[in-house]
Amino acid sequence: MEKVEKNKKSFSNRLKSMLRVDFYRMLRSRLFYIIIACALLVPIIMTVMLTMMDGQESVNQQTGEITILEGPDYVWESIGSLPSDKQADGEEAAMGNMDVMALCNINMAFMGVAVFVCLFISDDFRSGYSKNLFTVRSKRTEYVISKTLMGFICGALMLLAYFVGAMLGGAISGLSFELTGGLTLMNIVMCIIAKIFLMLVFVSIFVIISIGARSKAWLSICGSLGGGMLLFMMVSMITPLGSTIANVGLCLAGGLIFAVGLGAISRVVLRKANMI
Amino acid sequence: MNAVEIRNLSKNFGAKQAVCGLDMTVPMGAIYGFIGENGSGKSTTEKMICGLIPTSGGSIALYGKDYRDENVRKDMGVLIEAPGCFPNLTVWDNMMLQARNLNIEEPEKEVIKILKKVRMEGAAGNKYKNCSLGMKQRVGIAMALIGEPTLLVLDEPLNGLDADGMRIMREVFTDIVSDGRRSIVVSSHLLGELQKVATHYGIIRHGKMIREMTASELDQSCRTFVALQTEDMDRAKYVLKGRYSRIEEDEAGYIRVYDTELPENIVEYLYENGLYVTEIKTDKIGLEEYYIDLMKEGK
Amino acid sequence: MIDIRNLTKTYGDKKAVDDLTLHIEKGEMYAFIGHNGAGKTTTIKSICGLLDFDGGEIFVDGVSIKDDPIACKRKIAYLPDNPDLYDFMSGIKYLNFIANVFGVSREDRFARIKKYGDMFEITKDLAEPISSYSHGMKQKLAIISALIHDPKVLIMDEPFVGLDPKATFLLKEEMKQICEGGGAIFFSTHVLDVAEKICNKIAIIKDGKLIRSGSMEEIKGDESLESVFLELEDINA
Numbered sequence: 001m002e003k004v005e006k007n008k009k010s011f012s013n014r015l016k017s018m019l020r021v022d023f024y025r026m027l028r029s030r031l032f033y034i035i036i037a038c039a040l041l042v043p044i045i046m047t048v049m050l051t052m053m054d055g056q057e058s059v060n061q062q063t064g065e066i067t068i069l070e071g072p073d074y075v076w077e078s079i080g081s082l083p084s085d086k087q088a089d090g091e092e093a094a095m096g097n098m099d100v101m102a103l104c105n106i107n108m109a110f111m112g113v114a115v116f117v118c119l120f121i122s123d124d125f126r127s128g129y130s131k132n133l134f135t136v137r138s139k140r141t142e143y144v145i146s147k148t149l150m151g152f153i154c155g156a157l158m159l160l161a162y163f164v165g166a167m168l169g170g171a172i173s174g175l176s177f178e179l180t181g182g183l184t185l186m187n188i189v190m191c192i193i194a195k196i197f198l199m200l201v202f203v204s205i206f207v208i209i210s211i212g213a214r215s216k217a218w219l220s221i222c223g224s225l226g227g228g229m230l231l232f233m234m235v236s237m238i239t240p241l242g243s244t245i246a247n248v249g250l251c252l253a254g255g256l257i258f259a260v261g262l263g264a265i266s267r268v269v270l271r272k273a274n275m276i
Numbered sequence: 277m278n279a280v281e282i283r284n285l286s287k288n289f290g291a292k293q294a295v296c297g298l299d300m301t302v303p304m305g306a307i308y309g310f311i312g313e314n315g316s317g318k319s320t321t322e323k324m325i326c327g328l329i330p331t332s333g334g335s336i337a338l339y340g341k342d343y344r345d346e347n348v349r350k351d352m353g354v355l356i357e358a359p360g361c362f363p364n365l366t367v368w369d370n371m372m373l374q375a376r377n378l379n380i381e382e383p384e385k386e387v388i389k390i391l392k393k394v395r396m397e398g399a400a401g402n403k404y405k406n407c408s409l410g411m412k413q414r415v416g417i418a419m420a421l422i423g424e425p426t427l428l429v430l431d432e433p434l435n436g437l438d439a440d441g442m443r444i445m446r447e448v449f450t451d452i453v454s455d456g457r458r459s460i461v462v463s464s465h466l467l468g469e470l471q472k473v474a475t476h477y478g479i480i481r482h483g484k485m486i487r488e489m490t491a492s493e494l495d496q497s498c499r500t501f502v503a504l505q506t507e508d509m510d511r512a513k514y515v516l517k518g519r520y521s522r523i524e525e526d527e528a529g530y531i532r533v534y535d536t537e538l539p540e541n542i543v544e545y546l547y548e549n550g551l552y553v554t555e556i557k558t559d560k561i562g563l564e565e566y567y568i569d570l571m572k573e574g575k
Numbered sequence: 576m577i578d579i580r581n582l583t584k585t586y587g588d589k590k591a592v593d594d595l596t597l598h599i600e601k602g603e604m605y606a607f608i609g610h611n612g613a614g615k616t617t618t619i620k621s622i623c624g625l626l627d628f629d630g631g632e633i634f635v636d637g638v639s640i641k642d643d644p645i646a647c648k649r650k651i652a653y654l655p656d657n658p659d660l661y662d663f664m665s666g667i668k669y670l671n672f673i674a675n676v677f678g679v680s681r682e683d684r685f686a687r688i689k690k691y692g693d694m695f696e697i698t699k700d701l702a703e704p705i706s707s708y709s710h711g712m713k714q715k716l717a718i719i720s721a722l723i724h725d726p727k728v729l730i731m732d733e734p735f736v737g738l739d740p741k742a743t744f745l746l747k748e749e750m751k752q753i754c755e756g757g758g759a760i761f762f763s764t765h766v767l768d769v770a771e772k773i774c775n776k777i778a779i780i781k782d783g784k785l786i787r788s789g790s791m792e793e794i795k796g797d798e799s800l801e802s803v804f805l806e807l808e809d810i811n812a
Contacts, residue, residue, distance in 0.1 A: 014346070017379035024376055025362070028369060128360030132374055132419055135326040135354040135429075138344045275328040276356065313739045314711040410611040435736055438610045438765045439804055465739050468768040527747055527773045568744050 014137060018146040021133075026120070026150055035116050035154065039109055039161035043078050047169030075170025075177050078105050079163065080191060080241035082181060106166065106195065107235045109158035110202050114224040117151040117206040118217055125215035130275045140270035144207065144263045151203035156196045163192060183242055191243040198239055200255030202228055204262040211266045214273070277340045279304045279427055279459035280325065285334035286483075287320050294320045295483040298334070302476065305456040307449055309474035310463040311567060317483040318463050319356065322429050325461070326354050338427060350378065353425035355433055359416025363405035367396065367415050370404055371422060378423040386422060394418045395444060409436040417445065421452075428452065428460040434469055442466075446473050467564040477563070479570065487570065498566050502539045503530035504556040506546065515549045516542070530555075576601055576636055576728055576759045577622060583630030584617050591617040593783040594631070599728075599761050599776075604754045606770035606791075607763040608804060609780035615763040616656065618780070619732050622761070623653040635728065649677070652726030656733040656763075658710075658717035666701035666708070666716050670723060677724035684723060691719040694745055710737045718746060729753060731762035735769060747773055771800040779807060 026032050054071030074082060124130045137143070170177065179185065206224040213220035239247055280302035287295040295317040302308040312318040323329045325336055327343060336343040343349070361370040368387065375383030391397045394414045399407065407415065413436040420428055434442050450473060452458050464470045477494060479487045489497070503526065506512040513531055516523045520542075522534040533542055543553045561569075577599040584592040592614045599605050609615050620626040622633055624644040633640040635647035660669055667688070674684040692698035695715040705713065714737045721729065729750070735743050750760050751773065764770050770777065771791065777800070778788040786807060787794055795803045 013379055017377055020376040020379075021373055024369075024373055025365075028365060030364075123362065127362045128358055129362060129370075129373070131326070131328060131354055131356055131360040133360075133377060134328055135352050136350050136378060138327050138346055138349045272330060274323075274330075276323055311740070313741060314709055408611055439608070439767050439801060440610055440808060442765065443801070443805060465735075465737075465743065466766055467740050468766065527751060564740055564744070567740050571741055 014139065015142040015145060018142040019149065022146045022150045031116060031119055032154060035112055036157055036161050039112060039158040040165040043162050043165035044169035044172065047072060047078060047166065048173050051173035051175065072175055075167060075175040076188065076241055078166035079188065080105065080236060082241060106159060106162045107232065109155060109162050110199065110232060110235060111225060111228055112158055113151060113155040113199065113203060114206050114228050115221060116154045117203060118210045118220040118224055120150060121147055121207065121210035122215055122217035122220055134275045140267050143270065144266045148203055148207050148259055148263060151207060152200055155199035155203055159192065159195055159199065187242045190245060190248050191239055191241055194239040194243045194247040194251040197248065197251035197255045198235065201258040202231065204258040208262045208266045211269050277304065278302060279306065279339060280461060281337040283335050285321065285324065285336065286332045287324060288332045293483055298483065298485050300478055300485055301488065302459055302461055304459055305453050306459050306476045307453055307474050308461045309470040309477045310461055311467065311477060312480035316480045318480050319431055322356055322431050322461065322463065326352065326429055351426040353420035353428045355416045355420045356431040359412055359419060361404040361415060361419065364403060366401055366403055367407065368400040370415065371418060374419050374422045380423055390418045390421050393421065393448060410438055410441055413437055414441060426458050430460065430462045432464055433462060434464055434466050442469055449473050467567060468562065471563040479567065494563065494566065498560045499534050500558060500560050501532040501534045502536055502542055502556060502558050503532050504542065505530055505554050506551045507554060508551060512546060512551050515546060515551065519545060577761065578634040579622065581631035582618065582621060582628055582633065584621060584626065584628045590783050595785050597778055597785065597788060599759050601757050601759055602754050603759050603776050604750060604774045605761045605776040605778065606774040607761060607778050607780065608767065608770060610808065613780045614783040615780060616732055619730055619763060623651055623730055624648055650726065651728045651730055652721040652724065654717055654721045654731040654734050656736065658713040660705045660713055660716060662706040663704065665704055669705060669716065670720055673720040674723050679724050687723050691722055695719065695742055711739060714738055715742060727758045729758065729760045733764060734762055735764060735766055767800045767804060779804060781808065
């Protein structure tokens, strides 16, 4: 009988095989493509819609309060808040302005990736594949690393897709590509890179919650979105449009600390829990 | 060295003791039939061997190494409860996943080989969720066979298979252990089927191993009997009870006289009482009846 | 008791059952065997009035299943291959529900539930919701629900799947008693040595067609049922 060649179980080989499994799955997962497509299309749709609705008034019947919808002027508003250049140009905020772009900009990707990570991990347990997976690997480290890496890649791709979508949406809507208030292209690049590294923080949190919940996808999604919302507020602060190398360094350090720290805890949880 | 050596294994789920002080020995090259009622601790034991649930105490050694050793675990295959496959992936994709999981050099070649072994080549393109129960079961076994594992742990692998499927699996099992090193732990409620292939047995009850034996030891322990039919079965039973201690009627409608000497003596005795024997044969009880008797003893 | 004449059932272009004729008499334990997809479940569901069929007739004690399905179903107990039970009910509630459907008296149902519950050792679990039952327990409950109205005809699709050896043994004993009491049993199984031991009649189906039927001795002779069956599969391939 021809002997099947299997590589000896060193850490790097184990990690390599786990990554191959997860990549294979991710590239065959409809969810992955849907999420990236949403990340591309949502900014286009939002930008076009809000540009069309710019300046529209709506009146609250009960209080009489007038709300003016303020659409974007600059394409960069999908990425973050501009410096106070708008006020400098004399555009006084009317009472009750609604800056929708501040609410649903590129940072939505941090929430969107939660859905991917939670379902990607819970599927291992719900399908029962965890039996085949963990019977042949008693060490759990590579599982945590691989899942974190998949989530990170998905999150990074979402951020990039959103960026592309925002540029396309801005071009279609005729928004200005001007960099105001002392912003440079390097700031934008640093901002995106910082957000990508910050993604590692969020993904690590989603991974540990998903591993805790295992097959209960609803529990991990609710927990992840709830937990993510708490940090969500900080994203704009930590990665503003005017980001510099300092922001990048901070996000990278934070990402690595969270990935290693929470990853170690995830590993312990996996070792003690039932895989079936 | 044994394929599996378990000493004093225990597992608690809260207050409930699913396994308590279990000892088990599976020699190399064995097909070990693991038998027990539902809730006896059989599946729990298998899950612990595979490292899928933590133990509460005791030791498990696989091929002389601790069961947590990475180099031992990479050579295992498992099918516990339902097959572990992604429903929306095809049979081919599910098997390729497992081949990659095992870091096999030429995964496509290995998957094709295993699909041929379980006669599933034609179904490779089907999504797993669209397969029938029998096909799903074959896929589950195929997943366990990838990478030529040294130790297979199979829980009810024959469920859902038709007669042809069961025959194929018997051939697969026998082929696997033919090298004298690879071993299979298989649990099944189909004791008749198990008896056709098993070389060793372990009977578990209430979380403890109550008997372990080889197939030849079982054969010796199984009681012999003479099975006969006469034209007046009721009277024959009455007459035979007067002389022999254990008389029963079996499910095929024969009267069984256990632990007796020669059939001719029974025929003569019945003839003396005016009864003619229309059919007579000597046989042994099978695994199923041995097991039922053992469970009754335990009560 | 059950008379199947030229039964035909088509799904689109495919004939799932093709001109099948079979008679099941009192006292007969009839095994129905065939490979997966041969048409066993389709035949069984047609007998029980769960599937409409395109050709032929089925009579239960002389009554056509098409003309008076309710009268036919009253005499039959059916055990499907997968126990589909109401998960939200407790075991005892489900049994009472089935007993109500068949109009079983209070005394009779109480006695039978006690008898079979003790036999299969699930009496203590009957108060629990069915959602908490294992597959084996669900199968046992389904068996009890089939036996609760003391049926004269028992039609079963793979009844032994999921049962532990003790329960299998007990079910076989019960099946024997039903036949000895003048009832008839028709069941499909892949476990050929069980069929070989307990059945006196056998029917083999392949690709919707009945390729053999008759007494066990006639069909298998001195060989094992498995070798006869596998030989037939190869010949007709």
